[in-house]
Amino acid sequence: MPSIARMIFSFVFISAILAFVEWLSFRLLSRRFSERAEWYWIRNTWLSLVVLIWIAFVINGFMWPTWRSTHPRLLSVMSISFFVMFIPKLVMAGFELLELFRSGGGILFNRMAGSSRPISRESFLTQLGLGAAGLTFASFLYGVTWGKYAFRVEQIKVPIPNLPSAFNGFRMVQISDAHLGSFVDTPRPVLEALEGINALKPDVILFTGDLVNTHADEAEPWIEAFRGLHAPLGKFSIMGNHDYADYGPFEEFEREASRKRIKEIHAEMGFRLLLNEHHHFEREGERIALIGVENWGKGFRRSGDLSAAMKGSDAEDLCSILMSHDPTHWEEEVMNGKAPIELTLSGHTHGMQFGIEIPWLGIKWSPSQWRYSRWAGLYEEASQFLHINRGFGVLGFHGRVGMPPEITVLEIEQA
Secondary structure, three states: OOHHHHHHHHHHHHHHHHHHHHHHHHHHHHHHHOOOOOHHHHHHHHHHHHHHHHHHHHHHHHOHHHHHHHOHHHHHHHHHHHHHHHHHHHHHHHHHHHHHHHHHHHHHHHHHHOOOOOOOOOOHHHHHHHHHHHHHHHHHHHHHHOHHHOOEEEEEEEEEOOOOHHHOOEEEEEEOOOOHHHOOOOOHHHHHHHHHHHHOOOOEEEEOOOOOOOOHHHHHHHHHHHHOOOOOOOEEEOOOHHHHOOOOOOOHHHHHHHHHHHHHHHHHOOOEEOOOEEEEEEEOOEEEEEEEOOOEOOOOOEOOOHHHHHOOOOOOOOOEEEEOOOHHHHHHHOOOOOOOOOEEEEOOOHHHHEOEEEHHHOEEEOHHHHOOOOOOEEEEEOOEEEEEOOOOOOEOEOOOEOOOOEEEEEEEEEO
16 A cells, blocks of 8 residues: 555544544533523534644644654644543543443443333443543643653663672663653753763663654753763663664665664763674673674564674673663563573663552552563563663653653672
């Protein structure tokens, strides 16, 4: 199917879904408020929001390729407006759909029973739907205003059986998924979060991919801020799936130029970019290996070559740390002894930027788990560890709800 036809089909299909959600949510609202004196104002306000949502949808769908560089602030406002206003309606639509099934089932039951008892117009589901929509609206409003800047430092200790004594207590700061194109200008809270990394006194700083959303030019304003990060043993980075300019409407020469430039930017930021390569840390005559691969993921670009990266690393004899952007790489090529890697550091999932985590109650939930079996935090299989960072920035939805941006301090110690 030609690209223009595919675009039209996608637009019509998504528009139909949006229209259905609008109809369901408006139906719930009208059943609750249509007999009230203020219904006129409620209805008109609601319809105005409908217009705004559709404008935001159309602009994000069709103007993004050109506006991402010419009008980034307006594009960001449109994206935020769409999510903040539409997601609560989606919740309302879900409850109204349940109400339709309930009332439809009730009508069928009445007919079968020969009863004409009317069904209540103002059911418990209606009240619950409006309450849930209000809570969702408040949560997403928080997510796009403060939530995406509520940086959290996670302190994690990882016991490594064959760790040399010279590296006991070795401190690594991991950041991931900066997605710098999602920030308009250079917001002060983000700069302060970066500045705070130095105060954590890491031995090394590791960045596990997705510096940008689509193009290297998004990282240009941030070079100085990232150059200000310091660690005695250096800074190392890898590429994520968004760093290859695969997702933008670019010609091949533009993609190649972006890939070349992003590698230069990593160097200008002070990172050594590991492209299927390795590095050795040495202390008191003892060594550990750091291995970095290009992106490799199920359903995504597979440029990573673990065998090439490990060649000459002595990973079979040394404690080895792997940087690989997508956690599915660990599942496919590392875990259960497939590769002699003690600890793998990944990102990619963002925890879907939405979820609920209450460790002391054992609650850990996110829609991300519908796609990834391992999606955030530390995992262990047969003495091999995987840590998945929840991400530093945002993508798509310009906010975070219950899944704050993360800076991780990993301290490895002898088991």
